[in-house]
Amino acid sequence: MATYAISDLHGALDEFKALLKKIEFRYDGSDSLYLLGDYGDWGEKSLETIRFVRELDRDYPFVHVLMGNHELMFLTTILSGYKEGNEDINAENWLFTNHGLRTWKDFLALEEEEKKDLALWLHGLRLSETVKVGEKTYMLAHAYPYFYDRIESEEEGLQRRVDALWRRLMLREDPFAEYDGEEHYDMFVCGHTITDYYFGRLRLERNWPYRKPGEYVRNRIFRGEKFIDIDCGAKCMDMIADSHEFIQMAALRAQLACLRLDDEKGFYVHRLHVRLPEVSFPMRVPEVSLPNLPNIQSIPSRLNLKTVPYLEELYRLANYPGHQDMSVEELQNFFIEAGVQLFKSGES
Numbered sequence: 001m002a003t004y005a006i007s008d009l010h011g012a013l014d015e016f017k018a019l020l021k022k023i024e025f026r027y028d029g030s031d032s033l034y035l036l037g038d039y040g041d042w043g044e045k046s047l048e049t050i051r052f053v054r055e056l057d058r059d060y061p062f063v064h065v066l067m068g069n070h071e072l073m074f075l076t077t078i079l080s081g082y083k084e085g086n087e088d089i090n091a092e093n094w095l096f097t098n099h100g101l102r103t104w105k106d107f108l109a110l111e112e113e114e115k116k117d118l119a120l121w122l123h124g125l126r127l128s129e130t131v132k133v134g135e136k137t138y139m140l141a142h143a144y145p146y147f148y149d150r151i152e153s154e155e156e157g158l159q160r161r162v163d164a165l166w167r168r169l170m171l172r173e174d175p176f177a178e179y180d181g182e183e184h185y186d187m188f189v190c191g192h193t194i195t196d197y198y199f200g201r202l203r204l205e206r207n208w209p210y211r212k213p214g215e216y217v218r219n220r221i222f223r224g225e226k227f228i229d230i231d232c233g234a235k236c237m238d239m240i241a242d243s244h245e246f247i248q249m250a251a252l253r254a255q256l257a258c259l260r261l262d263d264e265k266g267f268y269v270h271r272l273h274v275r276l277p278e279v280s281f282p283m284r285v286p287e288v289s290l291p292n293l294p295n296i297q298s299i300p301s302r303l304n305l306k307t308v309p310y311l312e313e314l315y316r317l318a319n320y321p322g323h324q325d326m327s328v329e330e331l332q333n334f335f336i337e338a339g340v341q342l343f344k345s346g347e348s
Helices: 013-022 046-059 069-080 089-097 101-108 112-123 154-166 196-206 245-253 309-318 328-338
Strands: 003-006 032-035 063-065 128-133 136-141 187-190 227-229 256-260 265-269 302-304 325-327
Touching (some): 013 256, 013 265, 046 101
Parallel strands (some): 187 227
């Protein structure tokens, strides 16, 4: 029996299904799945993903679906009666700034009954869940904790609902600092903010070197002191052809992540993007003269790799498990196994 959390699908339906297969999720009720919001927008299969999540929510009582800020924007646009040409700042913010236009167009093509059904389902989504796994108690929400056991004014309640969907945690922030209820929480699990944001803050704090231009490393789950962020940027998976270089790099780093709460192990799936650099070939292939290689017999019977700089480097790269001093036969085997040249061009 295992408990899993996934967030920020953003239309990555194929990757979501692949991730459920990868974790070997069991639909017999022995496993539990918590989805932390933002199921549509950005990705090409936006509405299809939202409908799939809705069916999971309805068919399986052990699948728990929470609201994200993109579900809120979608619902608000539906309830506003927005029509193309209307001046609606909130709707336009979702449609264009937050990439909801494809979702909206596909929604308008649905039958009226399904439109109403989808709106009712969105409206009923919860903002958080308290989950006990082993000796730990987790709070799960899209962006920031929402405590259902807290008594507050209407104005305070509205602000906390907004925070639960929109607020971005600071690197060292304790999300439970203001909670005065009876429950004890060990860890907060969220999405909303792509984890590279926090790793970037760590680079600044610890003076780590930044990536080189064009270098990318796939996003990983971020584990803070009191919270775990599992949004690894899946919303950018379909943006590899974007005109902006930083969006292309975000697409290369993007993954869909899953956290198993039982041992806090992470699982990932990603697209296999291949970026081929532009290569210009010369009109005429230059002539190449090969160096004269020395006779292997002229090599001393034993060599000390520390005294030969480039041999030392090859030894380091190949991580050869033997001793620093090798016989001629061992040396020959070393270079055969490592698949490298014994001598640089022009050296003897």
